[in-house]
Amino acid sequence: METFKSRLQELLSAENLTVPAFAIELGYDNPEKIYRLMRDENNKPSFDILQAISNKFVNWNLNWVVTGKGNKHLTPVTNGSSETIIGSNQPEPTPANSLKLSPKLSATPSPTPKNREYTPSNNNSFVNESSLIYGAKAPQIITINEHGIDNIVYVPVKARAGYLLGNGDQEYISDLPTFRMPGLNHSTYRMFETEGVSMAPTLSDRDRVIGQWVENFDNIRENRIHVVVTRSGVLVKRVLNRLKERGKIYLKSDTISHRHDHPIIEIDPEDIQELWYVNMKVSSDLSEPAEIYERVSELELNQQLMMKKLGIETPRLKQKPSNDV
Known part of the structure; x- marks a missing residue:
């Protein structure tokens, strides 16, 4: 029907x-x-x-x-x-076969934007959105299924270098895996594979995160995890938006034990090619809670040893009088 x-x-x-x-x-x-x-x-x-x-x-x-x-x-x-x-061979459209809501209606057809490319490929299609809004901050190529719904393109770690160079290349994007996921139908999404321990324990090495396209820097969610695609790399970090105060965006890691290896990164907004808000992760890390507690205990022990080496006094347990006979 x-x-x-x-x-x-x-x-x-x-x-x-x-x-x-x-x-x-x-x-x-x-x-x-x-x-x-x-x-x-x-x-x-x-x-x-x-x-x-x-x-x-x-x-x-x-x-x-x-x-x-x-x-x-x-x-x-x-x-x-x-x-x-x-009308079609009629002096004026009639209510029986047309509907007109505004006097602004004109007879000039709405042209398809020149920057949009559309090429069917099997059941998927590719649309070039590079210059529609927000310049290079929009995803340059998206794929859609036969119903006009955006697919989720998956970018594994091995494909990152190529993604930086070929994210506007329809042929390159068509070689990346695509899929759909229930509940993610109202926007443009992309999946990225993480690498390293900089976001541990929130994200483990080789976890996969699904990000929703952020179309305006004003929509950055403060201190939340985003995928930031720059000219030099793909970063999965928490984002601090300081554009109004300093004209910069800052990226920070979650790791504590490797904090010295992953300092806060300062980025100019014009260096950002794409920005994706992470609202889902797919992980194969099914560690027991005890494992996590052991890691925290080890971190606390390392902190205490470091403070001792620096000559900083650490809190000590107060001794209570013994009632033993």
Whole structure:
């Protein structure tokens, strides 16, 4: 049965748009409103969304998009003068086969942005989003499935060097594994493999983290873990946003025992190519709690020995009078 969702998917497919790109076309910074419509067949679009579609996609019959009635497209024709009439061999669109929400509606079709590349490949498609918003901070290539939903691209450690050089290369991205995961359908996500112990005990070596694309530095979540893709590397760190105070972003590690090997890193915002907020991890580290406690105890012991070497007095247990006879 044809629904608003299926007709909206047809519109996106015809315009070569992903859901995030469609949301941007409508003037939304976040595609959540559109994803909400796509998730449930019974969800209905708000007036604001319909008005935005009417204003932006003027060659589509909004009445067909909403109800399925009438022709899909409104064909611009002329009446022999300089005046342009919307309709198909008719002097004016009628309520029976068209829907008009705003006087801003014009007969000029909404062009597909020139920077967007769309090439089908099996069941996945590739969309170049490099210049839509926020410059190089947007993921340059994303992959979508046959329903127009973004896939999650997996970047293992071995692929990091290539990712830095080829994250705008459709052929390179197509060679990386992609997958979908329940609950991660409302934004653009990417998975990265971690390396080393700098984020222990939060993240272990070879853990995998899934990050949600951060489209604006104002949306950085203070002291939370992010994947920061710079010109020189891929870093998984906690982020401190000090752009307003110092014009810098700082990255810090969680490790205590190896803190001296992983100092705080200062980064200029223009050096960041991509930024992903980590909201999920996949780990094979199933250590027992006792193991973790032993590690903490060892860290405390090392701290005490270090303080002793530095001549710093450590707290001692006060002796109580013995009641033994």
